Amino acid sequence: MMTRQRYNLIGILAAAVLIALDQWTKYLAVLHLKGQSPIVLWEGVFEFHYLENRGAAFGILQGQKGVFLACTVLILFLIAFFYTRMPAKKRYSLLRAVGVLLAAGAVGNLIDRMSHSYVVDFLYFKLIDFPVFNVADCYVTVGAVLLAVLILFVYKEEELGFLSLKKREGKKEDEVRNYLQALLDKRAFDRAGLIYGMGHAVYSLSDPRANILRSFVEKLSREKGRNEEY
DSSP states (O other): OOOHHHHHHHHHHHHHHHHHHHHHHHHHHHHHTTTSOOEEEETTTEEEEEEEEOSSGGGOSTTOHHHHHHHHHHHHHHHHHHHHHSOSSGGGHHHHHHHHHHHHHHHHHHHHHHHHSSEEEEEEEGGGTOOOBOHHHHHHHHHHHHHHHIIIIISOGGGGGGGOOSOOGGGHHHHHHHHHHHHHTTOSTTSSSOOOOOSOSOOOTTOHHHHHHHHHHHHHHHHTTOTTTO
16 A cells, blocks of 8 residues: 555656646647647637737736736645645545646646746637637646536545544544444455454563554554554
């Protein structure tokens, strides 16, 4: 089972790849589209149309560079904060992908903003006259839609407890009860459907039961993503 640190590293690398892809497409847009007529891919529907956007995503907040920068920094901070609090389980892979997409989109456009004072847009749905956008905007849109779907239809309220900034002292008893039930239902730990007990609370270093208990706690801490506490 991967640790939280490894999940965080994978997230950073994935975001870096997405940001590089966004910057590469913008470079190509400047190289082949700037000062040129739009390249029509589907007549009356979709085309490559170069635009220097001095606002935020899809052209909003035109000329509000300070507001845009402040919002971007705040969003990145919140993404990093909640991403690092996420339990180290495969169950949260899609939610981690949301964080990566949102962060990559924000950073991709922030790079443009800081280096050019505008963002390069080049994707245009002419059929509905949708505002010209770019790959980073796609990351943000897909991430936001996926986040809504996950919260509404995939994750249960108790699974999103890490999003709360409040101390959940009153819920600890319920969490213990739920985990014990998960053990019995073969959904946690070794999935044997058993709750192991040692019979005594204190062991000497020479007592072999101490090693058994230590092994149990080590596996449990890895599963719960609490290796540092172990």
